[in-house]
Amino acid sequence: MANLPILQFEEKIVETGEKNSVVVIIGETGSGKSTQLSQILPRHGYTKSGIIAITQPRRVAAVSVSRRVAQELDVPLGEDFGYAIRFEDRISSKTQD
Numbered sequence: 001m002a003n004l005p006i007l008q009f010e011e012k013i014v015e016t017g018e019k020n021s022v023v024v025i026i027g028e029t030g031s032g033k034s035t036q037l038s039q040i041l042p043r044h045g046y047t048k049s050g051i052i053a054i055t056q057p058r059r060v061a062a063v064s065v066s067r068r069v070a071q072e073l074d075v076p077l078g079e080d081f082g083y084a085i086r087f088e089d090r091i092s093s094k095t096q097d
């Protein structure tokens with residue numbers, strides 16, 4: 001697991017999410033919003049009744065973030081974590097993120 005700045009706010013993020021229907025999280029580039037929120041939210045049950053979608057402005061970034069998360073968790077890409085870009089996806093019926 002990575003040791004990124006966002007992780008110290010894990011409890012605060014989850015508590016805030018429980019009390020609000022919309023939460024805006026602002027953090028420096030590279031602080032871990034994409035790769036860590038996609039792990040924090042499943043840890044707190046957010047994938048029990050749906051999936052988490054993380055958007056990226058570029059195809060390369062979308063593939064890179066999903067590969068990175070799968071690598072950090074040591075799980076195969078395309079099962080619990082995957083990506084979908086135009087003309088290509090790497091998801092399955094198990095995909096939560």
Ligand SMILES: Nc1ncnc2c1ncn2[C@@H]1O[C@H](COP(=O)(O)OP(=O)(O)OP(=O)(O)O)[C@@H](O)[C@H]1O
Pocket residue numbers: 002004027028029030031032033034035036064065067068
């Ligand atoms: N494919 C990768 N290979 C190696 N390290 C990576 C990779 N993707 C992310 N990281 C590491 O994880 C950190 C967090 O990346 P992440 O994309 O979660 O940040 P972010 O806050 O979403 O950034 P941004 O605002 O630019 O989208 C990076 O600083 C980098 O150290």
